[in-house]
Structures are given as structure tokens and as C-alpha cells.
Amino acid sequence: MNKIKTFDPFDKDVLVLVNSIILQHPVAHLRQEEVLQTLRLIQLQYALNDDQRTSHFAVTIYQDDKRLADLPDDDKFLALLLDADCRNVFLTSKRCRYCFGGTQYYWRKVAKRCELIELKSATMEGEYGGRYLGRGYVITPYIKRLRKWMIDNNQVLTL
Numbered sequence: 090m091n092k093i094k095t096f097d098p099f100d101k102d103v104l105v106l107v108n109s110i111i112l113q114h115p116v117a118h119l120r121q122e123e124v125l126q127t128l129r130l131i132q133l134q135y136a137l138n139d140d141q142r143t144s145h146f147a148v149t150i151y152q153d154d155k156r157l158a159d160l161p162d163d164d165k166f167l168a169l170l171l172d173a174d175c176r177n178v179f180l181t182s183k184r185c186r187y188c189f190g191g192t193q194y195y196w197r198k199v200a201k202r203c204e205l206i207e208l209k210s211a212t213m214e215g216e217y218g219g220r221y222l223g224r225g226y227v228i229t230p231y232i233k234r235l236r237k238w239m240i241d242n243n244q245v246l247t248l
Contacts, residue, residue: 093136093156096129096164103128106246115238116231123204126167127235130205130228131245133168146175152188165189166199170206170228179209179225205232 097103107124137148137156150157150172157165169188173180182193182200200206203226210224228236239245 092158093133093160093164095160096132098125102246106244110239110244115242116235119235120204123232124235126204127232127239128246129164130167130171130232131236131239133164134171135245137168137171146172148172148175150188154188157189162189162191162199163202166196166203167205170203170226173225174228179211179223179227180206181223181225200226205229 103125107121107128110124111119111121134148137150148168148171150168154168157168160168165188166185169185170180173184182196185191185196185199186193205228206226207229208224209227211222212219213222
């Protein structure tokens with residue numbers, strides 16, 4: 090199984106790419122941290138793409154996934170965010186604990202450092218006001234737009 094390389098945000102090539110993306114204004118009011126994390130999200134997406142088709146989802150993260158063993162927890166959180174986005178569900182701290190251990194408070198601190206997410210809640214329509222489905226993290230719409238623009242315009246560094 091291939092290991093995923095760590096991400097160096099201070100690499101010369103990365104900084105040049107980030108500055109060129111910010112200057113092209115694909116999305117208004119971008120910050121450097123958002124572009125860096127989006128770039129890492131795309132790299133993780135390419136690295137974790139399920140080539141063997143063991144799952145019908147593009148990205149699938151398993152409990153104690155060996156591919157993510159040497160990565161920092163911020164990258165593990167981004168990988169789980171990709172997994173949740175492919176499944177069209179919310180990412181919760183419960184899912185983070187299931188896959189990588191730790192406490193819910195620790196994963197909330199990791200989520201606070203992530204620039205790409207927003208907290209959402211959902212209910213299902215029905216009798217007596219519906220049913221509460223829960224709340225969790227999702228990728229913000231403007232980051233999805235930025236990610237699509239970066240992939241379409243080949244603004245991605247390979248691993």
C-alpha cells in the first residue's frame with residue numbers, strides 16, 4: 090500500500106502556485122490558508138482515489154487506515170472530510186474518533202484549525218415538526234467552487 094507524502098506549505102513551488110491562484114481571483118476574498126488547505130485536499134483526493142473499486146464511492150477511509158498512518162491529524166481530518174463529502178453526509182467527531190481514536194474535544198480542536206468547513210444541521214420533513222438528523226461539518230460552497238476551478242484549470246501539484 091502506498092504511503093501518502095506529507096505536505097510542505099513553505100515549498101517554493103507551492104507558494105508560487107498559491108500566489109498565482111490568489112491573483113487570478115477564481116473566488117472572491119481568498120486567504121492563503123484557504124488555498125493551501127484546498128490544495129492539500131485535492132492532493133489527498135488524488136492519493137486516496139479508490140482505484141481498486143472496492144467501494145462505489147470515490148474516496149473511502151477505513152478504521153486505522155494504513156495509508157494515513159504517518160500523516161498529521163489535520164490531514165486525517167481533511168481525508169475524512171473528503172470521505173463524508175463523497176457520501177453526502179456530515180462529518181462528526183464521532184466518525185473521527187472511530188477512525189483514528191482520540192476524544193471528541195480533540196477532534197473539535199482539529200476542526201477549528203480547518204479553514205474549509207462550516208457546521209450544518211439537518212432535519213427530515215415529517216409529522217410533528219420532522220426528525221432531527223444531526224449536525225456536523227461540511228465543505229463550504231465557495232471552497233467546492235475553488236476546488237472545481239483548480240482541477241479544471243490544472244492548478245494542482247502532484248504528490
